[in-house]
Amino acid sequence: MNTFPKYETYKDSGIEWLGEIPDSWELTKLGTCLTPVSKKNRADLPLLSITREQGVIERDIEDAESNHNFIPDDLSGYKVLEKGQFGMNKMKAWQGSYGVSKHTGIVSPAYFVFDFAKVIDPIFFNWAIRSKLYVSYFGSASDGVRIGQWDLSKARMKAIPFLLPSPEEQTAIAHFLDQKTAQIDAAIAIKEQQIALLKERKQILIQQAVTQGLDPTVPMKDSGVEWIGKIPAHWEVKKAKFIFDEIDERSNTGNEELLSVSHLTGVTPRSEKNVSMFMAEDYTGSKTCQPNDLVINIMWAWMGALGVSSYEGIVSPSYGVFRQKSENTFQAFYLEGLLKTAKYIEHYNKVSTGLHSSRLRFYGHMFFDMKIGFPSFEEQTEIVGYLVSQTSKMDAAILSQEQQIEKLREYKTTLINSAVTGKIRVTSGDEICTP
CATH class of the missing domain: 3.90.220.20 (DNA methylase specificity domains)
Known part of the structure; x- marks a missing residue:
């Protein structure tokens, strides 16, 4: 705000949060x-x-x-x-x-x-x-x-x-803020579009790699599962029940780290920042999970609310927790990427029970009955290495855009605060008068 002109004289408002104000206001x-x-x-x-x-x-x-x-019937x-x-x-x-x-x-x-x-x-x-x-x-x-x-x-x-301020100054400030904030909002919208495109490219890259592999010339075969379609000829197809055990271990104290599962973040420590739902006082009886456990939020699986945990902690007793029978079947990054692809999420939607989307439930037996197409552990390692290399670049670009958006929003807030409290001087339209 130092680049904007100020009023010639100021007075103490006597109010801490307002500070000094223009003498004429x-x-x-x-x-x-x-x-x-x-x-x-x-x-x-x-x-x-x-x-x-x-x-x-x-x-x-x-x-x-x-x-x-x-909304009552009588609105009188x-x-x-x-x-x-x-x-x-x-x-x-x-x-x-x-x-x-x-x-x-x-x-x-x-x-x-x-x-x-x-x-x-x-x-x-x-x-x-x-x-x-x-x-x-x-x-x-x-x-x-x-x-x-x-x-x-x-x-x-x-x-x-x-x-x-004077009526003329009020109108000038209003016009100035209308124009300047519209310019800032337009700049933010462009950056949000860029982020959306980067995320879309990232998702396409992951989906292609985890469902088709890295070699586009490899022979393909029919997976035998209509909704999965074709997969590389050397990949396996197995029902989840032959790969996972369902875990129902409960906490005796409820003092372990509290974890949440969402379609956006996967499995993360729960906090007020990433969860708006009610926080209970007693978590005794919550399900425990270990690193590399697959955790499915059965109420929101239709949105892709699942993930492979990197943490040891506790989750809602209504969640599904699944552990691989063999440690060398799935790479965690690969498994989560595969189960969050569009075809798999569409399958959760199709088989889930409920009257409408907000009531759909994807239970453990539905997961166990689901077939999964996947490569060897060694090929998964190769795929994960490639994806980490490529997506890290995209993540860095997304982070850069997000930081720029945050700075624009902070600037917008400061600009509004400064204009309506006289910290900068506005005369007419979007013109800033010189001192």
Whole structure:
């Protein structure tokens, strides 16, 4: 931000998280900027949601995945939120679930709805109030016994400080942020596309190697399994029950390292970063697993949620844990790569039981009845060596793109915070005035 011009004079705001502010800006409170309103009996209007990621959006009532909250038959008690008004989910204000609406519709009667009591550019207000600085402060102003059950009272909300530049500066800042963040988002989107292409190339490379081998000229044969198709003529085909034993060893203490299994990460130590599900207090009776054990999350196998563990630890008692009868049948990297290929995942989908995808189950007997086509341990070693060499280059390229995206996101956050608190000076459009 050092490259941007600043205001000529600043004053101490007296508020630590705001710091110094432009001398010409007004330091006020949300209570003087907003007037609560409560209009109801408009069940004819569309339903709106107030989200952390996007603010106020139109609610797709047909999308079951995004509609976890109960919708009553009688919507006459729902509040009207008009375009240009400020709406807030007070139970999730600490997450940033609020914003100026671009739509006219109805929201939960538990939400807050406000008109502006001063001359305020609604786009500027939305940029400012949804900046990381304000979201963090809303968290400190909310009350509750624990995270997830915090509540924000109107009295606490009214006392939250807010910075107001002149109306002309508000519009200039809003226009500047619209343009600059759109440019940053476009740059991020390009890098995300590059990552997706790299991951796709990596998956194709792995799939080709683990199902066809490295030599494209080798004679092929029919595997005898319709969904597997042709494999190299010298490869074996065996049912899993002849290769694996199911392990049902249980923890007596629950103190071992807690592991999770997902389609994205395979088997990894469980933490709040990679698991959003409920964390139990007592893990006694969990299944134990050893390094090189195959662990299958039976509820999400249809997505490829399985992996060969590199860890000694415990997993959910509902998972399947399988151990090779012979240590020299499968290389761990090869086995996981093979069982995560598209044909195998399609097979899990086909044989799993359940009414719909979120209820499908791939049980141990289904795995045991499945046939696997594979080469010798020595050829697997050769395949793994090749794949590690090639995919490491792709992983490095992906990591580089991810790091660049993180820097762009950090820059975007800093740019917004700086613009709405006067740390940089904006005059009109996307032009930055000189000092």
